[in-house]
Amino acid sequence: MAKVVERVGDSFADRIYVPAILAGLKITTRHFFRNLFGQKETVTIAYPEVKIPYSPRWRGQHRLLKRDDGEPRCVACFMCSTACPADCIHIVAGEHDDQGREKFPVRFEIDELRCIYCGMCEEACPCDAIRMDTGLHAAPVYNREAAWVRKDQLLARNGRDYAVRADAEGPPCAVSSK
Ligand code: SF4
Numbered sequence: 001m002a003k004v005v006e007r008v009g010d011s012f013a014d015r016i017y018v019p020a021i022l023a024g025l026k027i028t029t030r031h032f033f034r035n036l037f038g039q040k041e042t043v044t045i046a047y048p049e050v051k052i053p054y055s056p057r058w059r060g061q062h063r064l065l066k067r068d069d070g071e072p073r074c075v076a077c078f079m080c081s082t083a084c085p086a087d088c089i090h091i092v093a094g095e096h097d098d099q100g101r102e103k104f105p106v107r108f109e110i111d112e113l114r115c116i117y118c119g120m121c122e123e124a125c126p127c128d129a130i131r132m133d134t135g136l137h138a139a140p141v142y143n144r145e146a147a148w149v150r151k152d153q154l155l156a157r158n159g160r161d162y163a164v165r166a167d168a169e170g171p172p173c174a175v176s177s178k
């Protein structure tokens, strides 16, 4: 035997929508004041003014390491940019005066908006020249240009140094010009 289901939403009140709109506004207003005054229950935070502590396992944004003489360890081999699945590392290589070094990065830029923080670049680097151990979270930016991190910025960042630097005697990355 077929069950007759009572049809709803056909009353005069349903058809003028006003009670439903008022019910929706009541719920929205309740959430608004609960978020405004009962902030202990609020799950969102006012980032970037407020930050939650990260796990100690969080490694952070990239940095470029330097040789003992202050120059980049990077030899512009393009291994990192080749391994990068997001295609966000852009390198312009130049010839170094020191024949023992051959090349160096004239430009080394990372588009942090495209980066997916997979770590493939530091895995691929044969020179231990790039690491993701700064503990820095990507800063909020107002335009795409500001999300491009350049060579000087990458070299200026400090790391938390979980790992010991790779062998300082292994060519070609660590050969000194001195
Ligand atoms: S972390 Fe991954 S996505 Fe980001 S630059 Fe390195 S390889 Fe590319």
Ligand code: SF4
Pocket (backbone or CB within 6 Å): 073, 074, 075, 076, 077, 078, 079, 080, 081, 091, 124, 125, 126, 127, 128, 129, 130
């Ligand atoms: S950071 Fe490492 S992998 Fe990338 S270009 Fe420089 S030396 Fe090569």
